[in-house]
Every structure is written in structure tokens, then in C-alpha cells.
Amino acid sequence: MQIGHETCTTAEKYPSMQIVDLALTISDKRTAYPYDKARIIVTSALDHYCPKARPSAAPVVAKTAQDYDQEFMQRLVSQGWKIMNTDTTINDARYTCILLGEGGRTPAQAAEMYATQKNAPMADAEGFVNTVMTTYPNCPAR
Numbered sequence: 001m002q003i004g005h006e007t008c009t010t011a012e013k014y015p016s017m018q019i020v021d022l023a024l025t026i027s028d029k030r031t032a033y034p035y036d037k038a039r040i041i042v043t044s045a046l047d048h049y050c051p052k053a054r055p056s057a058a059p060v061v062a063k064t065a066q067d068y069d070q071e072f073m074q075r076l077v078s079q080g081w082k083i084m085n086t087d088t089t090i091n092d093a094r095y096t097c098i099l100l101g102e103g104g105r106t107p108a109q110a111a112e113m114y115a116t117q118k119n120a121p122m123a124d125a126e127g128f129v130n131t132v133m134t135t136y137p138n139c140p141a142r
Contacts, residue, residue, distance in 0.1 A: 100133065
């Protein structure tokens with residue numbers, strides 16, 4: 001029930017969000033729900049709790065979490081990053097989103113944490129955080 005109300009609130013607040021984006025938001029916030037189940041939950045919640053807020057079905061192919069991960073990696077490489085471990089880099093990106101969202105950190109704080117943990121220059125850390133925020137649709141951009 002709580003997820004249903006959260007979904008309606010999010011859909012009403014961000015009417016341009018597609019179902020895939022709402023599902024990614026739930027799957028990232030509630031680790032018990034993988035993306036495929038989160039998508040079913042979102043669709044059901046919108047139909048039951050707030051049918052008027054349901055995003056229109058666009059003929060656009062939905063992106064998966066892996067699609068966003070791949071896009072993120074491509075953006076880093078295009079910026080000149082040398083990626084040593086793809087899985088670690090993707091986990092760092094997802095953790096950064098958690099810090100910015102549920103963790104309540106500002107982009108500057110997240111960049112400082114990344115720079116400290118990775119022993120990276122602050123400019124690189126700021127670029128990393130900015131790329132995270134502009135790639136993942138469920139990552140807050142403050």
C-alpha cells in the first residue's frame with residue numbers, strides 16, 4: 001500500500017516519468033524488489049491508486065538498469081577515463097546515487113567521499129558524480 005501511494009506521488013510530481021523510470025526508482029530503493037517485479041508493482045499501483053497519473057504508453061523501448069550502466073560506462077570512457085574494473089565502477093555509481101538520494105548528501109559531499117575513497121583528484125570525483133547524476137534517471141540531481 002505504501003509503495004502504491006509513493007508511486008502515485010512520484011508520478012504526479014514528475015508526470016514525464018515513464019513506467020521504467022518509476023520501476024527503477026522502486027527497485028533501487030527497495031532491494032527486495034528486482035526491476036522486473038518493481039515494474040509490475042508500478043503498473044498495478046498506478047492502475048489501482050491513481051489511474052489518471054499513469055504515464056501514457058509510449059512506443060519507446062524501455063531501458064533496463066543494465067542499459068543505464070552501459071551508457072554510464074560509455075560516458076566515462078568518452079571523457080577519457082581508464083576503467084580498470086567495470087563492476088566496481090558501476091557499484092560506485094549506484095552507491096553515489098544512494099548517497100545523493102537516501103543519504104541526503106550534496107554532489108560536493110559525494111564527490112569528496114569518492115575522492116577520498118578512491119584517492120582521486122577532486123576534479124575527477126566531481127566529474128564522476130556529475131556523470132552519475134546525468135546518466136541515471138533515478139539519481140537525484142541537486
